[in-house]
Structure formats: structure tokens, C-alpha cells
Amino acid sequence: MTVATILEMVLAAVVLALGVWTIAARETFAATVGYVAYGLLVPLIWVRLDAVDVALTEAAIGGGLGGVLLLGAAARLRPSEPATAAETPGKIVRLSAAGASVMIAAALAAAVLLLPDPAPTLAPAAVANASATGLANPVTNVLMAFRAMDTMLEKVVLLLAIVGVWSLASDRAWGGRPGPRHQAGPHGVLVFLARLLPPVGIVVGIYILWTGANHPGGAFQGGSILAAMWLLVIMAGLTDTPAVGGRWLRLVLIAGPGVFLIVGLGGLCFGPAFLAYPLPPHAKPLILIIEVAMVSTIAVTLGLLLAGAPERSDQG
Amino acid sequence: MSFALDILTIVAVSAGAFFFLAGTVGLLRFPDTLTRLHALTKADNLGLGLVVLGLLPQAGSLRHGLKLVGIWLLALLAGATVSQLIARAARQSGSAR
Numbered sequence: 009m010t011v012a013t014i015l016e017m018v019l020a021a022v023v024l025a026l027g028v029w030t031i032a033a034r035e036t037f038a039a040t041v042g043y044v045a046y047g048l049l050v051p052l053i054w055v056r057l058d059a060v061d062v063a064l065t066e067a068a069i070g071g072g073l074g075g076v077l078l079l080g081a082a083a084r085l086r087p088s089e090p091a092t093a094a095e096t097p098g099k100i101v102r103l104s105a106a107g108a109s110v111m112i113a114a115a116l117a118a119a120v121l122l123l124p125d126p127a128p129t130l131a132p133a134a135v136a137n138a139s140a141t142g143l144a145n146p147v148t149n150v151l152m153a154f155r156a157m158d159t160m161l162e163k164v165v166l167l168l169a170i171v172g173v174w175s176l177a178s179d180r181a182w183g184g185r186p187g188p189r190h191q192a193g194p195h196g197v198l199v200f201l202a203r204l205l206p207p208v209g210i211v212v213g214i215y216i217l218w219t220g221a222n223h224p225g226g227a228f229q230g231g232s233i234l235a236a237m238w239l240l241v242i243m244a245g246l247t248d249t250p251a252v253g254g255r256w257l258r259l260v261l262i263a264g265p266g267v268f269l270i271v272g273l274g275g276l277c278f279g280p281a282f283l284a285y286p287l288p289p290h291a292k293p294l295i296l297i298i299e300v301a302m303v304s305t306i307a308v309t310l311g312l313l314l315a316g317a318p319e320r321s322d323q324g
Numbered sequence: 325m326s327f328a329l330d331i332l333t334i335v336a337v338s339a340g341a342f343f344f345l346a347g348t349v350g351l352l353r354f355p356d357t358l359t360r361l362h363a364l365t366k367a368d369n370l371g372l373g374l375v376v377l378g379l380l381p382q383a384g385s386l387r388h389g390l391k392l393v394g395i396w397l398l399a400l401l402a403g404a405t406v407s408q409l410i411a412r413a414a415r416q417s418g419s420a421r
Contacts, residue, residue, distance in 0.1 A: 197408040204401065 016056055023049050036082040036089060043078060047071035060224035061147040064216070068232035073310055076239075080314070141285065142292040144222040151226065152295045156283045160272065163265040163302060166309045170261065174252055176317040183253030186315035190245040202244030209237040217303045221292070227264075227299045231306030238311045249315045257308065264305030268298050329381035336378030343371035357414040361407045368403035372396055 023046060030042035047070030054063035085092075097105075134146045134154060141153045151159045177184075192198045213233035220226030241247050250257050271294055275284035285291040343366055350363025376396040383389040 197405050197412075201401070201405040208398070 012056075016053075019049065019052055019056070023053060034093070036085055037079075040075070040078045040082045044071055044075035047075055061145075061226065061229075064224060064229040065232075068229055068236075072236065073232055073314060076314055080316070139288065140291070141295060142288045143295065145220060145224065145226075147224070148220050148226055148295075152298065153285060153291070156268070156272070160265060160268040160283070163268060163305060166306065167261060167265060170309050170312055173313055173317055177252075177319070181318045181320060183251060184318040184321045185249045185251050186312065186318050187242075187249055188319070189248055190243050192243075192245045196244075198244045199246065202240050202246050206237040206241060209233055209240075213237065213303075213307075217299060220299070221296070227302040228306055231303045232310055234303065234307035235310035235314075238307065239314055242311075242315070249312075252312070252318045260304050260308045261312075262305070264298075264302035267301035271298055333378045333381055336374045340371045340374030340376075340378060343367055343374060347371060358411055361411055365403055365407050368399055372399050 026042055026046040026049065030039050030046060033039040033042055048067065050070060051063040051067040054060070054066055131146070134150055137154070138144060138146060138149055141149055143149050143152070213230045215230075216225040216233060217227055217230030218225075220230070242249055271285075272283040276282045279286065285294055347363050347365075347367025350366070351360050354360045354363055373396055376392045379392055380389050383392055
């Protein structure tokens with residue numbers, strides 16, 4: 009047994025234990041902290057599996073933005089938590105929940121264990137056809153070309169998520185700004201960080217988008233870094249959240265799926281099929297245009313998802 | 325030369341791992357928020373710094389080396405800021421004694 013194998017086994021055991029602890033923890037806040045730690049360790053497993061693209065996304069979403077979202081929810085739920093914890097569901101409900109969980113776990117285990125060996129894979133086909141787009145990163149090829157439909161629909165899902173969050177607003181606050189106006193001392197530590205870090209973070213975010221063509225990275229990973237920088241500036245009180253009624257904001261929110269759809273329809277009009285790209289010299293610039301539109305949409309959407317529903321009128 | 329560099333790597337990374345261990349023990353054993361933060365920042369600053377120092381000879385190119393140093397500097401910045409914020413919050417809520 010090599011050192012790497014032992015490391016992997018320890019890693020898997022810790023992740024499993026964290027998963028169990030997250031479910032078993034009584035307090036919402038404790039469970040959230042467990043989940044964030046879980047979300048930071050799972051990327052290490054993805055790196056060990058040579059899936060660096062997935063690891064980057066998991067670290068940014070599972071450990072970072074998802075964690076912040078859950079922490080915010082836990083903070084909001086805290087006043088009502090004792091009341092919720094006091095209502096224990098009946099024995100039948102608990103037994104059927106346990107039964108359903110065991111059945112789902114068994115079905116998943118069977119699906120994984122009954123896979124033929126070697127498992128069916130399209131990876132060689134994806135690598136062999138990399139020249140069709142002019143991009144060297146096979147993951148970006150799959151996301152942007154071979155399974156472009158999924159990626160486009162994923163951006164529509166992001167849009168639906170933000171519509172869902174906004175629809176929680178009261179009528180009075182509709183069109184206003186989400187979340188409280190953050191105030192921090194002008195010479196405080198947070199303001200210092202919010203002035204120092206974003207220039208670095210913006211360069212790293214754009215670099216990760218750009219390098220995604222040939223190396224691990226891409227619009228989602230870059231977009232979440234940009235969103236984090238934006239949120240940092242908002243939390244330090246250096247800028248306010250945008251009013252959700254703004255025309256420019258709405259335009260940026262639909263830019264990603266919109267540009268994707270236009271390019272897709274272009275493929276239908278001038279090419280063989282929906283989302284069909286032209287031949288190599290022209291495919292890569294087109295994909296880059298979509299990615300730039302997508303990274304703006306992703307950054308703004310993730311930032312607004314964390315900012316929450318509009319709470320204040322535009323002037324407030 | 326490469327042997328000496330390998331020795332440097334082993335010594336520095338082991339020292340870094342020791343600081344992480346000591347920081348974790350401190351985090352678990354120290355009595356209040358401020359001393360726990362103190363232990364934690366040792367792991368971040370010195371532990372990660374020594375690990376990065378040890379990995380520099382193995383980086384292969386100047387670019388990779390600079391990336392490693394950049395990661396350490398970013399972790400320093402984030403660690404220092406966050407521990408300040410936590411310490412301030414702890415002092416305001418009165419849990420730091």
C-alpha cells in the first residue's frame with residue numbers, strides 16, 4: 009500500500025464521517041459548518057481522481073458560495089429553531105423516512121456496483137474529437153460543444169433560481185435593493201481587505217475563465233470568484249447591492265442564456281442543427297463570446313442569490 | 325545539488341506539518357477564543373509558509389514557484405483579516421475572557 013493510497017483512504021473516511029455528522033448534528037449552524045468542511049474536502053477527492061475542473065467548481069460552489077448561503081439561512085432560522093426542534097415527528101413518519109432513505113441508498117449502491125467493468129465511457133470519443141472546436145480542455149469541449157444544450161439549460165436554471173429568490177420580496181420592496189445596507193468603519197479590516205483583494209481576485213477570475221479553453225477552469229469557476237469579490241465589496245459597505253428593477257442588471261442576467269440561444273439558433277439557420285458551431289477557425293471565437301456572456305451572468309446571478317430578496321425601496 | 329534540495333523539501337514540509345499539528349492541538353485545547361485564534365494563525369502563517377518553502381525547489385519553473393508564493397500571500401492576507409474580524413466579534417459579544 010503506497011502513501012497515496014493511505015491518504016486517499018483517510019480522506020474518504022473523513023468525508024464520510026463529515027457527511028454522517030452533518031446529518032446527525034442537532035443544530036442547524038453546526039450542521040452547516042460540517043457541510044462547509046465537507047464541501048472543502050470533496051474537491052481534494054476530485055483532484056485525486058484527476059477531475060480538476062470538477063474540484064474547482066465544487067470548492068467554489070460547495071465549500072464557498074453554497075456554504076455562505078446555508079450560513080445565512082441558518083442565521084435566519086435561529087430564532088425559530090427551538091420551536092422546530094421541539095416538534096418531533098410521529099413514529100410512522102420517522103420509520104417511513106428511514107425506509108425511503110435506505111431504499112434510495114441501496115438503489116444508488118446497486119447502480120454503482122452493477123456497472124460493467126470497465127465502465128462505459130465517452131471520454132476517448134470526446135478527446136478524439138477535440139480538434140472540432142479548437143479547444144484543448146476536453147471538459148470545456150463537452151460543456152460548450154458536445155453537450156452544449158445541458159450547459160445552456162443550466163444557465164436558464166440559474167435564472168429561474170434568481171426569479172424564485174426575488175419572488176419572496178414584499179410588494180412594497182419590489183424593484184428595490186436586496187439585503188441590508190452594510191456599514192463598516194472606513195478604516196476597518198474588512199474595508200482594507202475589500203480594497204486590497206478584488207484587484208487580485210478579478211485578475212484570477214478572468215484568468216480562470218480564459219485558461220478554461222486549454223486547462224482546467226471555465227466560466228462557472230471564474231464567475232464564482234468574481235461574485236465573491238463583488239460580495240466582499242458589498243459586505244464592506246463600499247458599494248450597495250443593485251436595485252433589482254434596473255434595466256442593465258436584467259440585461260446582464262439574461263446575457264448568458266440569451267447569447268447561447270442566439271448562437272444556437274444561428275446553428276439552426278446557417279448550419280445543420282441547433283447549437284451546431286461552424287468549422288474550427290470560427291468555432292473558438294464563438295465559444296469565447298458565449299463564455300464571456302456566461303461569466304458575467306454567473307457572477308451577477310451568484311452574487312444576487314446570496315444578497316437575497318429585495319428588502320428596501322430603491323432610495324433606501 | 326538536487327539531493328540537498330530534496331533534504332530542504334523534506335525538512336521544511338515536515339516542519340510545516342508540525343506547525344499545523346501544533347496549531348490544531350492549540351485550537352482544540354486552548355481555553356478561549358483569542359488564544360485559539362492565536363494557535364490557528366500559527367498554522368496558517370508558519371505552517372503553510374514552510375510547506376510552500378519546501379515545495380519551491382520542486383516547483384519546476386519560476387512561474388509555478390511564483391504561484392505557490394502567491395497562494396501563501398493570499399492565505400496570509402485572508403487569515404490575518406478573518407482572525408481580526410472573529411476576534412472583534414468575540415470581544416463585542418463578550419465571549420473572549
